[in-house]
Amino acid sequence: MDPYLVSVLSNIGLFSFLALSAWILLLGGEISFGQQAYFAIGAYAAGIASAVWAWPFTAAVLWGAVLGAGIGALIAWPAARFTGVHYAIATLAFAELTRAALNVFHYQRDVDGYLTGPDGANGFGDIRWVYEAGIEPGPYLAVIATLLLAVIALIGLAARLDVMAQLRMVGEDPILAAMQGVRVLRWKIGAAAAAGGLAGLGGGLYAHFATYVEPAQFSVMTGVHAVAYGLIGGLGTALGPILGVLIDIGLLESLRALAAYRMIVFGGLVAIILILRPRGLLDETLVAKVRAWARR
Amino acid sequence: MLTLENLSKHFGGVRAVDGVTLTIREGEIFGLIGPNGSGKSTTVNLITGLYTPTTGTVTLDGWDLTAMPQHARTSRGVARTFQNIRLFGNLTVAQNLWVAQNGHEQRREHFLSRWFKPGGEHGASVDELLQFSRLYSKRDVLAGNLSFGEMRRLEMARALASNPRVLLLDEPAAGASQEDGQLLAERIRAVRDRGVTVLLIEHMMELVMGITDRIAVLNFGQKIAEGTPREIQDDPQVRAAYLGSGHDEKMERASA
Missing domain, CATH: 3.40.50.300 (P-loop containing nucleotide triphosphate hydrolases)
Structure with missing residues (x-):
């Protein structure tokens, strides 16, 4: 396969984790501008584990996801008491705090004669486990795709067991959800943990794909994009945010003719879709219609 | 009482x-x-x-x-309806009832059994409630797209769903x-x-x-x-x- 195509597809896959992370919180009724922080935490945690501690890849990536989920739950415990704008600001503040902390985070150890590990604002290079194991970009793309499909299948399972519908209840009207016997705070913390874990998983995979990460990559714009993916693609199904990523990275960033205007076109697209289809292209009405049709 | x-x-x-x-x-x-x-x-x-x-x-x-x-x-x-109708507009009519019932803590043991009756095949009690409120034919419609009278009926059914x-x-x-x-x-x-x-x-x-x-x-x-x-x-x-x-x-x- 063409190396450029492989790299574009890998990016689409990697940012789909971040988009799904923000999407889960959108379903739970919260806008988070801070999911890039969990992406960063996953990237750094997994990178340190494999490059500095010499853990195997699977354990390192899993560790990144677990840490993302844990910190997500920990932050949500107080933050879930906020709603709307206040929640958005709280998540934004946390993400900027994380980025600022990474800027001064030095943890370099001697690995085979080289100083390896995060070096503050200079970033964190030599996350080379995947390359040293001889895994080419093509097979690594297959790893990303498999994990993404597994996550989508898991969300499908959750939907079938009615978990997603309960999360939507909490998101739409927490008071009514409580009236119906749903434990709202527990759901909000659970959603934040799942979202943090997903972003952490994506971050760990990203670090091993890029081999180099630096705090500046995890800026607010990354988080804003993550939210926009769900809003463009649609809130009705897990495929919605992934469609959003496809449109942004697949179409706007990768078509070289459009790349220079990416931000302008993307911003305009978000505005138009929010006016015409407030809940995105694949919204709940469409999904319900497709489901009703499929059952016939 | x-x-x-x-x-x-x-x-x-x-x-x-x-x-x-x-x-x-x-x-x-x-x-x-x-x-x-x-x-x-x-x-x-x-x-x-x-x-x-x-x-x-x-x-x-x-x-x-x-x-x-x-x-x-x-x-x-205890269950209630609201003066200004409150429903989950982005969930289907059936989900408004079905979820309400299963969100109920006493029914947690049925959690996994939901796998066997997903989507259209709702539990008997949900079907009965849909019939009771004359909404059976609308069960897969999003609650937000119902008429005013239908919403009122669904709201009462939703309250009844928690038994x-x-x-x-x-x-x-x-x-x-x-x-x-x-x-x-x-x-x-x-x-x-x-x-x-x-x-x-x-x-x-x-x-x-x-x-x-x-x-x-x-x-x-x-x-x-x-x-x-x-x-x-x-x-x-x-x-x-x-x-x-x-x-x-x-x-x-x-x-x-």
């Missing part, structure tokens, strides 16, 4: 509910009426846990609900026509016949007087009368509250 004991709710200096004591008996349709701002909706919010009372207690079948969170009251058997012992109806006739009012009366009786005790808050006097067994009247947060519809209609204090005090004197002066 449902008892309010010296219940009060003060918002700053406003005594929205002020020392109300009431007992609602099992299986009856109990009306709660009063002029605007008399504390009816606040009383409902105190029973369902949306507000915490300033003083007093709420008990259901001897269980003290006063300090319970909302979801716990739901599993004890309540007592159902609080907050102005169910608001926005309904006279004809709808007739159907509503039948529906409320049908709910009572399912073994659910009904607390009806309503402005439409015809409806309240026609179907309730007993009525309590609130005015400025206090209970000013309690009795059968007939007794209430003849109560001078109630007439004064609705028509304004000094009414009789003014009339006398005018005719003099």
Whole structure:
């Protein structure tokens, strides 16, 4: 396969984790501008584990996801008491705090004669486990795709067991959800943990794909994009945010003719879709219609 | 079965509910009426846990609900509808009922069994509720796309889905026509016949007087009368509250 195509597809896959992370919180009724922080935490945690501690890849990536989920739950415990704008600001503040902390985070150890590990604002290079194991970009793309499909299948399972519908209840009207016997705070913390874990998983995979990460990559714009993916693609199904990523990275960033205007076109697209289809292209009405049709 | 004991709710200096004591008996349709701002909706919010009372207690079948969170009251058997309809607009009609039922803690053991009856094949009780509220053909439509009357019916079904012992109806006739009012009366009786005790808050006097067994009247947060519809209609204090005090004197002066 063409190396450029492989790299574009890998990016689409990697940012789909971040988009799904923000999407889960959108379903739970919260806008988070801070999911890039969990992406960063996953990237750094997994990178340190494999490059500095010499853990195997699977354990390192899993560790990144677990840490993302844990910190997500920990932050949500107080933050879930906020709603709307206040929640958005709280998540934004946390993400900027994380980025600022990474800027001064030095943890370099001697690995085979080289100083390896995060070096503050200079970033964190030599996350080379995947390359040293001889895994080419093509097979690594297959790893990303498999994990993404597994996550989508898991969300499908959750939907079938009615978990997603309960999360939507909490998101739409927490008071009514409580009236119906749903434990709202527990759901909000659970959603934040799942979202943090997903972003952490994506971050760990990203670090091993890029081999180099630096705090500046995890800026607010990354988080804003993550939210926009769900809003463009649609809130009705897990495929919605992934469609959003496809449109942004697949179409706007990768078509070289459009790349220079990416931000302008993307911003305009978000505005138009929010006016015409407030809940995105694949919204709940469409999904319900497709489901009703499929059952016939 | 449902008892309010010296219940009060003060918002700053406003005594929205002020020392109300009431007992609602099992299986009856109990009306709660009063002029605007008399504390009816606040009383409902105190029973369902949306507000915490300033003083007093709420008990259901001897269980003290006063300090319970909302979801716990739901599993004890309290359900309500809202004056301004509240539904999950982005969930389907069936999901509004189906989820409500399974969100119920006592039914947690059924969690995995849902795998075997996903989507269209809802549990028998959900099907029955859909039939009861004449919404079966709309089960896969998003609740937000229903007509006003259908939303009202779905809201009552949603409240019934949690299998309540007592159902609080907050102005169910608001926005309904006279004809709808007739159907509503039948529906409320049908709910009572399912073994659910009904607390009806309503402005439409015809409806309240026609179907309730007993009525309590609130005015400025206090209970000013309690009795059968007939007794209430003849109560001078109630007439004064609705028509304004000094009414009789003014009339006398005018005719003099």
